[in-house]
Amino acid sequence: xxxxxxxxxxxxxxxxxxxxxxxxxxxxxxxxxxxxxxxxxxxxxxxxxxxxxxxxxxxxxxxxxxxxxxxxxxxxxxxxxxxxxxxxxxxxxxxxxxxxxxxxxxxxxxxxxxxxxxxxxxxxxxxxxxxxxxxxxxxxxxxxxxxxxxxxxxxxxxxxxxxxxxxxxxxxxxxxxxxxxxxxxxxxxxxxxxxxxxxxxxxxxxxxxxxxxxxxxxxxxxxxxxxxxxxxxxxxxxxxxxxxxxxxxxxxxxxxxxxxxxxxxxxxxxxxxxxxxxxxxxxxxxxxxxxxxxxxxxxxxxxxxxxxxxxxxxxxxxxxxxxxxxxxxxxxxxxxxxxxxxxxxxxxxxxxxxxxxxxxxxxxxxxxxxxxxxxxxxxxxxxxxxxxxxxxxxxxxxxxxxxxxxxxxxxxxxxxxxxxxxxxxxxxxxxxxxxxxxxxxxxxxxxxxxxxxxxxxxxxxxxxxxxxxxxxxxxxxxxxxxxxxxxxxxxxxxxxxxxxxxxxxxxxxxxxxxxxxxxxxxxxxxx
Numbered sequence: 001x002x003x004x005x006x007x008x009x010x011x012x013x014x015x016x017x018x019x020x021x022x023x024x025x026x027x028x029x030x031x032x033x034x035x036x037x038x039x040x041x042x043x044x045x046x047x048x049x050x051x052x053x054x055x056x057x058x059x060x061x062x063x064x065x066x067x068x069x070x071x072x073x074x075x076x077x078x079x080x081x082x083x084x085x086x087x088x089x090x091x092x093x094x095x096x097x098x099x100x101x102x103x104x105x106x107x108x109x110x111x112x113x114x115x116x117x118x119x120x121x122x123x124x125x126x127x128x129x130x131x132x133x134x135x136x137x138x139x140x141x142x143x144x145x146x147x148x149x150x151x152x153x154x155x156x157x158x159x160x161x162x163x164x165x166x167x168x169x170x171x172x173x174x175x176x177x178x179x180x181x182x183x184x185x186x187x188x189x190x191x192x193x194x195x196x197x198x199x200x201x202x203x204x205x206x207x208x209x210x211x212x213x214x215x216x217x218x219x220x221x222x223x224x225x226x227x228x229x230x231x232x233x234x235x236x237x238x239x240x241x242x243x244x245x246x247x248x249x250x251x252x253x254x255x256x257x258x259x260x261x262x263x264x265x266x267x268x269x270x271x272x273x274x275x276x277x278x279x280x281x282x283x284x285x286x287x288x289x290x291x292x293x294x295x296x297x298x299x300x301x302x303x304x305x306x307x308x309x310x311x312x313x314x315x316x317x318x319x320x321x322x323x324x325x326x327x328x329x330x331x332x333x334x335x336x337x338x339x340x341x342x343x344x345x346x347x348x349x350x351x352x353x354x355x356x357x358x359x360x361x362x363x364x365x366x367x368x369x370x371x372x373x374x375x376x377x378x379x380x381x382x383x384x385x386x387x388x389x390x391x392x393x394x395x396x397x398x399x400x401x402x403x404x405x406x407x408x409x410x411x412x413x414x415x416x417x418x419x420x421x422x423x424x425x426x427x428x429x430x431x432x433x434x435x436x437x438x439x440x441x442x443x444x445x446x447x448x449x450x451x452x453x454x455x456x457x458x459x460x461x462x463x464x465x466x467x468x469x470x471x472x473x474x475x476x477x478x479x480x481x482x483x484x485x486x487x488x489x490x491x492x493x494x495x496x497x498x499x500x501x502x503x504x505x506x507x508x509x510x511x512x513x514x515x516x517x518x519x520x521x522x523x524x525x526x527x
Contacts, residue, residue: 030524034231035507037518038243038255041370042211042236044404045194048176049122052136052448053407054372054423057176058518059234062216063105064179064199067096067115067158068170072522073511075427077170081110081180081200091165091469098156102223104182105204112152117183119150119160132191136411137177140448142440165467167474171426202227202521212236228509228524240371247272247502253525254503254510256518257371260318266502275501277512278331282324282432283374283421285365285385285492286450291416294363298356300489304342305349306392307385307492316381317495320373324493326482328432332424333471334478339486341493349392360393366410366418367400373497373516374421381419381494411446418450423516429478433462437485453490 039058045051048060067082079085082096102110121129122138138144146169149161162169172178185198197205202224203216214234218227235252237243240259244266246252258266266272287294287303294300309323325341328334365385368378375381378400386396401409410418425431435441439459441449458481465477485491499512509522 029527030228030509032228032230033525034233035229035254035520035523035525036233036235036252037520038235038237038246038252039518040236040238040240040243040257040372041403043208043214043234044407046197046205046208046214047181047194048179049118049135049138049181050133050194052140052177053403054516055370055403059205059214059216060176060179060197060199061201061517061519062203062232062521063197063201063205064176064181065201066173066175066178066180067098068174070174070427070513070515073513075171075424075514077174080174081115092162094160094162094169095153096158096160098158099223100156102200103221104185104200105198105219105221106182106185107221108182108184110180110200111155112158113155114180114183115158116150116152117186118180119147119178121186122177123147129186129190132193134446135177136444136446136448137175137435139444140435140441141172141177142434142438143172145440165469167466167469168426168428168430171428171431175425175431203232206231225521227521229520232520238370240376244502247504250504254501254507256501257373257376258500258502259371260316260320260376263318263320263500271505272502273505273507275503275510275512277499277514278329279373279497279499279516280329280332280424280427280514281374281421281497281499281516282327282329282493283321283372283419283495283497284324284327285417285419285494286410286415287417287490287492288413288415288450288452289454289490290413290452293356293358293361294416296356296358297488298352299358301342302349302352302356302392303389303394304489304492305345305352306388306394307342307494308344308388309494310344311388312381312384313495315384316375316377317497319498320376320500321495321497324495325486327437327485327491327493328429328478328482329424329496332427332429332432334429334475336479336482338479339482341486342489346391353392360395362395362397363389364397364399364416366406366415367398368419369400369406370403372421373499374423374495375419376497378419408446410450411448413447413450413452415450420450425515427514429474430462430466433478433481433485434466437490438462451490453488455484455488458484458488 043056069080085096122135148163151159182198186193189196204219206215216232243255313321367382382398439454461481465474506526
């Protein structure tokens with residue numbers, strides 16, 4: 001039996017607004033203008049297969065496309081550069097039929113060769129571009145043990161053969177690391193392709209002024225519906241209050257990461273509108289098990305009990321956060337709501353420290369240098385944690401670095417503990433539990449498993465879940481895995497946040513994506 005997916009004109013209703021990728025036509029009333037989007041930090045790089053930070057991937061989401069994509073505002077899959085696909089009865093062979101006539105921004109043709117190039121460069125060691133890695137997502141998601149072969153059948157047909165069944169595979173292909181890049185551009189720029197992106201997306205790259213701005217222009221040769229906006233400027237303004245002031249002055253049109261302290265003024269301002277959605281995210285403190293005494297479970301449990309999450313949320317998140325228990329958010333299917341987690345209990349924390357046999361020690365806590373929805377103020381959060389852990393004899397030393405350096409250092413495991421977080425990429429629990437916590441992820445270099453926790457039973461459970469398509473079975477397995485996570489305490493799961501994007505009242509057609517993407521293909525100014 002073969003499963004087939006065909007391209008349809010899809011209309012998605014989001015918060016009462018209907019949007020259609022097919023029917024949405026460019027109109028003179030909506031077209032034109034330059035939109036300035038302010039964000040907290042610069043991109044690390046612009047190759048979606050080499051980076052895994054949001055600021056880098058937000059650019060990629062506007063420049064690149066994959067074989068499939070998420071429907072606007074959802075985590076449902078629909079065709080993109082592939083018109084249709086079939087899955088073999090054993091779920092090991094995926095055959096994709098590609099769109100005809102699509103061009104990359106450099107004018108070269110999109111075809112099967114481009115698909116093979118884009119994926120093979122991430123795992124074939126004899127590929128000429130393989131040396132330009134590391135390929136963070138590919139390695140972190142254990143794709144080397146999933147993908148066996150990517151083969152061109154003809155110019156418009158590609159066959160991907162898997163080594164094992166992988167239930168989230170199609171959803172994984174909608175993620176940024178599976179974006180299709182121009183082979184000609186990648187060969188031309190080589191390692192510098194990370195600063196010169198060339199895709200097939202609705203916007204094309206123009207210029208990058210480091211730590212200041214990235215400029216994207218409308219792709220006039222786009223195969224789909226052209227964007228309304230002529231240009232989007234991604235402007236770096238590190239301070240959240242400064243971003244708010246810039247919006248008030250008319251210097252920007254929309255911005256990311258508002259400060260909780262500004263929310264009352266923002267909400268009461270008649271000239272500002274807010275886009276809001278519960279975040280598919282988690283903010284946490286990873287405890288590095290490679291560093292003693294954090295390899296002692298009782299120490300990790302003691303730290304969890306010593307952290308007063310409500311105090312942190314009140315001071316750092318305001319009304320924009322809720323206490324976390326699990327490594328996945330409660331709005332995601334398979335979240336184990338029966339887990340009670342760690343409620344602040346100083347007496348229990350001290351008891352566990354005594355049981356551990358470890359007396360007072362010094363811990364170096366890496367503090368995030370930029371605001372993210374899952375961590376609006378890393379410095380303030382670190383200071384609160386420092387004060388709280390002092391009560392159980394732990395002296396905290398706080399360190400911070402520029403964003404790219406920060407990610408590099410925690411990926412190498414230089415920290416004792418670090419503040420970080422995650423927004424789901426594909427709506428599947430695997431994207432949290434496997435990518436952030438599996439044994440294979442811990443062995444990646446750099447690793448997205450910042451606790452470097454390796455638990456055979458946990459990893460076995462999530463592997464079983466990946467290899468079945470029965471959502472009830474997967475849910476049961478993931479819930480069991482979360483019980484193990486809770487007992488072993490490799491993190492302090494701190495908060496899940498509401499995502500809020502303030503903008504000028506005239507901004508229309510912008511949607512907060514559950515996966516954290518910031519895309520502007522349907523955005524326009526109401527004239």
